[in-house]
Amino acid sequence: xxxxxxxxxxxxxxxxxxxxxxxxENKIPVLLLNRDTHEPAKELEAALSEVGMFDIKKATGxxxxxxxxxxxxxxxxxxxxxxxxxxxxDVLKKAKHITSEALKNIELPQDSIEQTPHExxxxxxxxxxxxxxxxxxxxxxxxxxxLQFIQTKYIVKDVYHxxxxxxxxxxxxxxxxxxxxxxxxxPVFKNNTRQIPNATQHNIPAWTxxxxxxxxxxxxxxxxxxxxxxSIIRLRxxxxxxxxxxxxxxxxxxxxxxxxxxxxxxxxIWLFPQMGLPALxxxxxxxxxxxxxxxxxxxxxxxxxxxxxxxxxxxQANGFGAVSVVLLAAIGGLLVPSFVMPPSFQxxxxxxxxxWCLEAYxxxxxxxxxxxxxxxxIIPLLAITLLLQIIAFYGLRHKRLI
Amino acid sequence: MSxxxxxxxLSFGYKxxxxxxxxxxxxxxxxxxxxxxxGPNGAGKTTLMNLMTGLLPYTDGSVQLLGHEVRKxxxxxxxxxGFVPQDFSFYHELSPVENxxxxxxxxxxxxKQIQQRTDDLLNIMSLQxxxxxxxxxxxxxxxRRVNLAIAVMHEPRILFLDEPTVGVDVQTRHAxxxxxxxxxxKGTTLVYTSHQLKEAEDLCNKIALIDEGKIIANNTLSGxxxxxxxxxxxxxxxxxxxxxxxx
Numbered sequence: 001x002x003x004x005x006x007x008x009x010x011x012x013x014x015x016x017x018x019x020x021x022x023x024x025e026n027k028i029p030v031l032l033l034n035r036d037t038h039e040p041a042k043e044l045e046a047a048l049s050e051v052g053m054f055d056i057k058k059a060t061g062x063x064x065x066x067x068x069x070x071x072x073x074x075x076x077x078x079x080x081x082x083x084x085x086x087x088x089x090d091v092l093k094k095a096k097h098i099t100s101e102a103l104k105n106i107e108l109p110q111d112s113i114e115q116t117p118h119e120x121x122x123x124x125x126x127x128x129x130x131x132x133x134x135x136x137x138x139x140x141x142x143x144x145x146x147l148q149f150i151q152t153k154y155i156v157k158d159v160y161h162x163x164x165x166x167x168x169x170x171x172x173x174x175x176x177x178x179x180x181x182x183x184x185x186x187p188v189f190k191n192n193t194r195q196i197p198n199a200t201q202h203n204i205p206a207w208t209x210x211x212x213x214x215x216x217x218x219x220x221x222x223x224x225x226x227x228x229x230x231s232i233i234r235l236r237x238x239x240x241x242x243x244x245x246x247x248x249x250x251x252x253x254x255x256x257x258x259x260x261x262x263x264x265x266x267x268x269i270w271l272f273p274q275m276g277l278p279a280l281x282x283x284x285x286x287x288x289x290x291x292x293x294x295x296x297x298x299x300x301x302x303x304x305x306x307x308x309x310x311x312x313x314x315x316q317a318n319g320f321g322a323v324s325v326v327l328l329a330a331i332g333g334l335l336v337p338s339f340v341m342p343p344s345f346q347x348x349x350x351x352x353x354x355x356w357c358l359e360a361y362x363x364x365x366x367x368x369x370x371x372x373x374x375x376x377x378i379i380p381l382l383a384i385t386l387l388l389q390i391i392a393f394y395g396l397r398h399k400r401l402i
Numbered sequence: 403m404s405x406x407x408x409x410x411x412l413s414f415g416y417k418x419x420x421x422x423x424x425x426x427x428x429x430x431x432x433x434x435x436x437x438x439x440x441g442p443n444g445a446g447k448t449t450l451m452n453l454m455t456g457l458l459p460y461t462d463g464s465v466q467l468l469g470h471e472v473r474k475x476x477x478x479x480x481x482x483x484g485f486v487p488q489d490f491s492f493y494h495e496l497s498p499v500e501n502x503x504x505x506x507x508x509x510x511x512x513x514k515q516i517q518q519r520t521d522d523l524l525n526i527m528s529l530q531x532x533x534x535x536x537x538x539x540x541x542x543x544x545x546r547r548v549n550l551a552i553a554v555m556h557e558p559r560i561l562f563l564d565e566p567t568v569g570v571d572v573q574t575r576h577a578x579x580x581x582x583x584x585x586x587x588k589g590t591t592l593v594y595t596s597h598q599l600k601e602a603e604d605l606c607n608k609i610a611l612i613d614e615g616k617i618i619a620n621n622t623l624s625g626x627x628x629x630x631x632x633x634x635x636x637x638x639x640x641x642x643x644x645x646x647x648x649x
Contacts, residue, residue: 226493229489229490229491229492229493229494230487230489230490230491230492231491231492231493233457233485233487233489233491234485234487234491234492234505234552235505235508236456236457237455237456237457237480237483237484237485238480238505238508238509238556239477239478239480239481239508239509239510240477240480240508240509240510241477245508400457400458
């Protein structure tokens with residue numbers, strides 16, 4: 001009940017952290033084969049390096065497409081970019097054509113006229129099939145941005161030269177080409193802490209909930225065991241109420257789930273930084289965190305009791321319990337973020353108690369919210385918990401266990 | 403002598419089954435009796451015992467334990483009796499001590515009382531040496547003794563025993579019967595069912611035979627044998643219930 005959830009949290013956080021770092025911090029290794037020796041091609045190389053997303057490895061020796069493909073197949077690099085030998089010529093021709101078109105429109109004299117639009121040779125991008133589409137789209141976007149940058153630069157140069165009959169001053173060229181409107185990324189937090197979300201903040205709450213609900217294995221099978229070994233019969237002949245025994249059992253298991261959460265959060269706070277993983281930042285509203293943890297634990301215990309009451313064998317309780325928790329986690333957004341789920345799943349998702357647990361935790365851990373911000377997540381969670389309690393009660397009555 | 407158990411016009415049928423499993427049963431067990439209830443398989447012995455212990459709810463008739471209606475005073479009547487089910491009814495992964503502490507606490511005993519009773523009963527049942535070992539490692543005979551010890555933890559005035567010696571060796575059977583007699587001498591009323599008729603002859607001083615949910619004979623063993631001109635309980639049993647299979 002403690003070791004496996006902790007291992008799960010560590011492993012998943014480590015794996016997810018690698019992905020986060022790959023996207024956010026690390027550079028994607030790219031093989032570059034530049035067949036063109038002229039200035040625009042060199043400038044494109046420089047522009048790609050300056051993007052900051054690529055770790056450019058120049059293909060050395062006498063590389064060709066085949067050797068690049070071999071290197072991709074051996075995963076030496078997952079992407080290769082080939083600049084064709086006539087890239088510079090294409091850039092210059094296109095610049096001339098656009099300049100002449102522009103001058104024609106404003107009726108200025110034209111020296112050399114490039115009348116027909118030039119069909120450029122494409123820049124080839126080879127990629128390994130394992131590379132996800134989102135990565136490919138990012139690379140494609142960055143490459144197009146660099147190509148556009150070079151092309152614009154030469155168009156500006158040409159237009160300026162045609163109008164002023166002299167080269168554009170470097171300072172002006174830079175001002176025109178590079179002076180873009182800046183973009184500022186600002187994560188939105190409810191408490192203005194501005195702590196950047198990381199893999200730990202995402203994973204620890206999710207896998208803590210998963211661990212809590214996995215008590216279905218021990219609690220569900222414990223209820224079945226009591227039914228089978230007759231201890232329920234014994235309790236029913238004692239001056240007590242089996243309902244009281246079930247409540248005692250729930251209190252114990254809710255305490256266990258709270259302890260599980262405490263252990264996993266502690267590991268996130270203190271052990272993760274020692275392992276090179278981002279530390280878990282606890283929400284500022286600890287009372288809300290405690291309340292959500294308690295209700296999640298109670299919901300998990302209620303679910304486990306239900307499984308135990310309606311299962312006839314321990315194997316049934318274990319099998320159904322484990323699979324149902326994985327399913328509820330999947331539809332609840334623990335395995336796949338809820339916002340990417342198809343619309344048909346959005347309704348089903350709301351039936352999963354794990355979804356509401358996760359939303360409440362994310363409201364605290366990621367959005368920096370307080371109790372009032374997550375009330376709308378707590379209410380459905382409580383409703384599901386009470387429904388599970390009622391179902392368990394009727395199951396016990398129906399099976400003459402209370 | 404006042405009644406330990408008083409049953410009047412008791413009828414019971416399971417849901418969805420129109421046939422009554424127990425039909426207009428009237429029975430009186432005096433305090434201090436060693437009362438045996440016998441009958442073929444499916445005759446209604448276990449159902450009758452479950453009705454007396456409140457495990458099954460009855461709507462027709464009345465069951466009183468020491469003057470208290472079971473249906474109306476469930477909690478009180480549960481303090482009056484102990485129950486030894488045929489199946490082992492305890493936590494197999496726990497030790498005898500842990501089981502006795504757990505069920506003793508649920509029976510309402512205090513900490514000191516539990517400790518005292520646990521020590522006494524483990525001595526009586528010869529389980530002191532294995533007191534802290536998990537019960538799932540025990541032999542069938544040892545488990546039977548644990549099953550019995552838990553039932554008498556709270557010193558009940560009536561003890562219901564559903565085949566308490568099934569599957570045990572001769573030594574354990576003798577020890578259990580000896581203990582039950584000793585318990586009875588101290589005033590505990592015993593209500594016992596079994597298919598071990600020789601054992602029943604030895605233990606019971608009053609007998610009821612039940613068949614198809616009805617009491618077909620109820621008297622002292624000697625009275626019944628004389629009445630039906632039989633020499634032993636087995637002969638009496640066959641004479642009154644027939645020789646056909648019942649299950």
